[in-house]
Amino acid sequence: MTISLETPCVLIDTDILARNIATMAERVRQNGVKLRPHAKTHKLPSVAQQQIDAGAVGITVAKVSEAEVMAAHGIPNIFIAYPLVTASKIERAIRISEQIELIVGVDSLAGAQLMEQTAAKHGHTLQVRLEIDTGLRRTGVPYEEAAALAAEIAGMPHLRLTGIYTFRGALLAGKPTLDVAAAGLEEGQLMVQLADRLKAAGIAIADVSVGSTPTALYAAAVEGVTEVRPGTYVYQDRMQAQLGVCELDDCAGSVLVTVVSRPSADLAIVDGGSKTFATDVQPGTNPLQLRGFGHIHGLEDALLVRMTEEHGMVELGPLAQAADLKVGDQLRIIPNHICSTINLHNHVVMQRGDTFERVPVLARGMLE
Amino acid sequence: MTISLETPCVLIDTDILARNIATMAERVRQNGVKLRPHAKTHKLPSVAQQQIDAGAVGITVAKVSEAEVMAAHGIPNIFIAYPLVTASKIERAIRISEQIELIVGVDSLAGAQLMEQTAAKHGHTLQVRLEIDTGLRRTGVPYEEAAALAAEIAGMPHLRLTGIYTFRGALLAGKPTLDVAAAGLEEGQLMVQLADRLKAAGIAIADVSVGSTPTALYAAAVEGVTEVRPGTYVYQDRMQAQLGVCELDDCAGSVLVTVVSRPSADLAIVDGGSKTFATDVQPGTNPLQLRGFGHIHGLEDALLVRMTEEHGMVELGPLAQAADLKVGDQLRIIPNHICSTINLHNHVVMQRGDTFERVPVLARGMLE
Numbered sequence: 165m166t167i168s169l170e171t172p173c174v175l176i177d178t179d180i181l182a183r184n185i186a187t188m189a190e191r192v193r194q195n196g197v198k199l200r201p202h203a204k205t206h207k208l209p210s211v212a213q214q215q216i217d218a219g220a221v222g223i224t225v226a227k228v229s230e231a232e233v234m235a236a237h238g239i240p241n242i243f244i245a246y247p248l249v250t251a252s253k254i255e256r257a258i259r260i261s262e263q264i265e266l267i268v269g270v271d272s273l274a275g276a277q278l279m280e281q282t283a284a285k286h287g288h289t290l291q292v293r294l295e296i297d298t299g300l301r302r303t304g305v306p307y308e309e310a311a312a313l314a315a316e317i318a319g320m321p322h323l324r325l326t327g328i329y330t331f332r333g334a335l336l337a338g339k340p341t342l343d344v345a346a347a348g349l350e351e352g353q354l355m356v357q358l359a360d361r362l363k364a365a366g367i368a369i370a371d372v373s374v375g376s377t378p379t380a381l382y383a384a385a386v387e388g389v390t391e392v393r394p395g396t397y398v399y400q401d402r403m404q405a406q407l408g409v410c411e412l413d414d415c416a417g418s419v420l421v422t423v424v425s426r427p428s429a430d431l432a433i434v435d436g437g438s439k440t441f442a443t444d445v446q447p448g449t450n451p452l453q454l455r456g457f458g459h460i461h462g463l464e465d466a467l468l469v470r471m472t473e474e475h476g477m478v479e480l481g482p483l484a485q486a487a488d489l490k491v492g493d494q495l496r497i498i499p500n501h502i503c504s505t506i507n508l509h510n511h512v513v514m515q516r517g518d519t520f521e522r523v524p525v526l527a528r529g530m531l532e
Numbered sequence: 533m534t535i536s537l538e539t540p541c542v543l544i545d546t547d548i549l550a551r552n553i554a555t556m557a558e559r560v561r562q563n564g565v566k567l568r569p570h571a572k573t574h575k576l577p578s579v580a581q582q583q584i585d586a587g588a589v590g591i592t593v594a595k596v597s598e599a600e601v602m603a604a605h606g607i608p609n610i611f612i613a614y615p616l617v618t619a620s621k622i623e624r625a626i627r628i629s630e631q632i633e634l635i636v637g638v639d640s641l642a643g644a645q646l647m648e649q650t651a652a653k654h655g656h657t658l659q660v661r662l663e664i665d666t667g668l669r670r671t672g673v674p675y676e677e678a679a680a681l682a683a684e685i686a687g688m689p690h691l692r693l694t695g696i697y698t699f700r701g702a703l704l705a706g707k708p709t710l711d712v713a714a715a716g717l718e719e720g721q722l723m724v725q726l727a728d729r730l731k732a733a734g735i736a737i738a739d740v741s742v743g744s745t746p747t748a749l750y751a752a753a754v755e756g757v758t759e760v761r762p763g764t765y766v767y768q769d770r771m772q773a774q775l776g777v778c779e780l781d782d783c784a785g786s787v788l789v790t791v792v793s794r795p796s797a798d799l800a801i802v803d804g805g806s807k808t809f810a811t812d813v814q815p816g817t818n819p820l821q822l823r824g825f826g827h828i829h830g831l832e833d834a835l836l837v838r839m840t841e842e843h844g845m846v847e848l849g850p851l852a853q854a855a856d857l858k859v860g861d862q863l864r865i866i867p868n869h870i871c872s873t874i875n876l877h878n879h880v881v882m883q884r885g886d887t888f889e890r891v892p893v894l895a896r897g898m899l900e
Contacts (some may be wrong), residue, residue: 170597170620170900204841220820226842229538246803246842247792249860252538271793274859301844303793303801424615425639425671433671440877440899444839446814473572473872474594474614475670482697491642492617501577504841507807510897517748529878530810532538 166494169520172436174512175496180416181398182212187216188380188397195384200224200243200373200397205503208428208512209237209519211398217412221263224393228256229522229530232432235264237526242268243373245329245393247295247303249275254282254290261290269329271295271305276317283322292317294329298354299338301531304330318367328362330355334407342451344407345401348375348382356388378409401461403445403500406452412459412477413437417502417512418459421476423493427465432489434480434497437471441497442504458497463487468497534862539790539890540804541565542873542880543864548784549579549766556748556765557586563752568611568741570590570763571573573871576880577605577763584609584760592761596624597898603632605894611635611741613761614696615663615671617643623648624659629658635844639663639673644685651690660685660696661739666707666722671863672698675722679729695739696730697761702746702775710819712775716743716750724756746777769870770827772814774782774820780827785870785880787826789844791861800846802865805839809865820888826865831855836865 165185168520171216179397203222212223212234224240225231246269248254249255260266270276270292277306283290294314298405304415305313312326317325334340336347351374359372375383375392377400384392396403399417400410419441421434447454447469456467457476465481474495489495499505515522537543567582571593579604580591590609593599599610613636616622638644638660658706662682663670673681678696685693702708704715719742727740742751743760745768751793754761764771768778769786787809789802815822815837824835825844833849837893844865848857857863869875874880875896882889 170618172575172899224603247859249792250538251789254535271795272859275792278860297795300840301795301799302840302845304795422618424617424643425667427639427665427672427674431669436899438810438872442806442811443842444806444811445813446811447538472670473812473875477670491615491640492646504806507841508897509899529876531540531804531877 167420167520168470169513171420171494172181172440173420174509175418175420176399176512176514177416178514178516180414183399184400185214185218187228188394188482189220189475191381192384192392193219195381197329197384197389199393200391200393201398202245203230204528205395205506207399207506207525208287209234209524209526212239212250215398221431222262227530228260228340229532230527231260231266231525232256237261239264243293245269245295245331247271247275248276249278251278251282253450254279255286256287258283258288258290261288267291267293267326269293269295270317271303273313274319276323280320287442289322291324291326293329293373294325296328296330296358298330298332298351298356298419299335300332307358310358311365314362315365315369325367327358328355329367329375330454331376333376340451342407344378344380344409348379349386351379352383352386352389356386357390357504360485377404378407396503399502401456402498402500403452404456412498415498418461418496418498418504419505421495421497423489423491423495426489426491430480431484432480434476434495435474437473437475439473439508441468441471441476442501442508443471444504445500454500458499461496461498461528463495535788535888537881538889539788540808541788542877543786543788544767544880544882545579545784546882546884550582552765552768552782552784553582553586557588559749560752560760560833560850561587563749565757566759568759568761569766570613570809571598571602571895572759573763573766573874575874575893576891577602577894579893580607583766590780595898596621596628597900598686598895599634600624601898603628607632609633609717610662613637613663613845615639615643617646619646619650623654624645626651626654626656626658629656632738635659635661636693636705637661637663638685639671641681641684644688644691648688648690657692659692659694661741662685662693662696664696664698664723664726665702666698666719667703668700675726678726679733682730682735683733691734695737696723696727697710697741698745699744701744707820710775712746712777713750716747717754719743719747720751720757724754727756736771741878745772746775748793764871766801767870768821770866771820774822779868783866785874786829786864786866787873789863791857791859791863794857794859797853798848800848802844802846802863805843807839807841807876809844809867810869810876811839812872813868822868826867829864829866831863
């Protein structure tokens with residue numbers, strides 16, 4: 165069937181989307197913790213609102229600019245899970261927090277001091293959470309230094325330290341892993357041990373926030389964890405399916421492309437390349453060992469093996485060759501990583517049965 | 533020096549930009565061929581106009597939607613170097629060609645037939661060029677089948693076949709190469725031999741169009757080549773520097789980022805990750821063997837080794853550690869691939885000395 169849409173475009177199956185939102189909300193509720201989904205995946209206020217309607221306490225974002233878009237579109241509770249280290253961004257956060265409930269991340273003394281100064285200057289108190297590095301080695305205060313920094317921040321009059329948070333993804337003992345259950349357990353335990361230590365030192369920590377899509381439910385089961393922040397689950401993708409977190413049938417997002425050339429029996433060229441499909445999750449890397457840049461619906465031995473900017477090279481095995489793809493035919497491809505793929509698209513197409521609605525991805529490209 | 537801009541953002545040095553535009557125009561002119569730059573790199577009508585003002589005959593784009601944006605902003609001569617294989621896109625091309633000089637790509641009989649039918653229906657004649665595969669194995673009719681297809685297309689009354697074109701990049705005998713001179717020579721020779729064969733068969737081919745940034749000038753030197761279509765040269769990037777096509781000082785585009793965390797002496801985290809820097813040109817791959825995802829200005833042994841969506845992990849060697857980077861400091865990073873990096877940004881900042889102008893990347897995300 166050919167869908168009368170211009171390609172390439174991202175299709176979102178709204179039934180699967182609704183099911184993913186409901187399922188995660190229910191499972192998190194069963195664990196007695198709060199859900200604060202990361203909006204990095206969809207970057208859409210309307211989907212954030214669906215998540216809140218299903219029980220999320222609010223959302224998570226990475227950027228002040230994303231928070232501005234989400235707040236302007238009615239999202240009432242946002243956590244910027246990223247250290248804000250310049251006066252201008254802290255001032256923008258203060259302006260947002262005058263309108264909605266806002267929490268911001270901090271992970272260094274220098275950052276906290278600038279935040280304290282800036283908040284004081286504006287006669288404002290900012291709610292903050294301290295980011296902890298639990299092994300990913302990106303932002304986050306080193307685990308062993310966290311208690312000392314927390315004590316400093318707790319003493320700053322214009323910062324209200326209410327929680328600690330971490331992000332690790334599927335990592336175990338510092339290495340990428342397929343064992344997401346063990347990864348989530350370790351992540352939750354590390355954070356709860358730290359929270360207990362802070363509480364023993366007299367630092368009141370209400371929120372212990374953890375969890376990516378693969379680890380959220382395992383970390384949520386650790387007594388003392390209060391909140392999880394999965395993002396990808398809302399659409400799911402091939403990487404999550406490979407991790408065993410979902411089935412390919414749970415992927416709400418796919419890219420519709422058109423075959424533009426059939427130069428040989430074993431090759432079809434489609435109108436989406438590296439400006440349409442993200443390339444951050446590369447084929448053949450550990451531990452996923454994904455083959456190609458996406459899963460092609462209905463053509464079992466077809467593989468998106470190679471891309472240039474606007475061309476996708478699909479290698480056709482014997483079964484796919486038998487399907488006799490023609491120039492003009494459409495393919496639907498589940499990308500390896502939906503978050504960074506959505507980030508390439510100005511619009512997504514929401515599919516409800518046979519109706520299609522083109523929706524601008526309002527918080528896309530909000531980098532600054 | 534800290535620049536008072538919100539980060540991450542792309543900075544374009546307008547002096548280097550002007551020099552790159554002038555230098556390529558002059559060198560192409562010396563070879564006696566025409567220049568039709570690919571606008572995929574900048575996606576900006578204003579830069580396209582600068583290229584035309586410097587002598588380019590027009591521009592190249594990959595998408596009908598890009599051509600629509602460029603035409604709407606006054607670009608008078610556009611080649612869509614991509615096979616259009618659906619009626620809706622062909623109709624959009626016809627509408628554009630009613631306003632400006634437009635050429636479209638074709639690489640298959642099926643595509644040509646649909647284009648012929650659609651043009652006939654609208655009482656229109658479309659100027660087309662036949663795309664030739666000279667070894668990259670993406671779009672393009674296989675080289676040995678080109679003459680037969682050209683004859684078919686030449687016989688279609690509503691298509692005016694005026695040229696052949698190819699894209700290969702730095703490829704030699706089917707493999708990526710650092711020998712861009714040999715690559716360009718082979719590319720030009722293959723195309724001229726084919727053009728001669730077509731002319732001998734009575735098919736009037738006026739345009740023989742070739743050439744990427746690395747190969748353009750070598751291909752342009754081949755007698756019989758009439759046009760080159762480099763794109764990246766306008767900003768240049770780390771990949772081109774590695775290919776020996778330019779110096780790092782010729783890179784007009786860089787990404788300004790802020791250090792948001794210094795978790796350890798050997799690590800700085802910056803506020804740009806895989807949603808800020810393209811990941812299509814991966815470190816450590818043949819033949820470039822680039823180390824990391826970008827060149828960091830002024831910190832010789834610092835390496836952007838790893839990225840997540842909004843975090844860049846910069847490993848600091850002894851020299852970089854001595855620079856004592858602080859939270860809040862800015863770094864300027866030349867990306868591996870500027871085209872796909874620009875494609876992530878809604879805006880670029882044009883830098884003229886100490887003045888900065890934020891310019892929307894108008895044709896960005898024009899995928900459909």
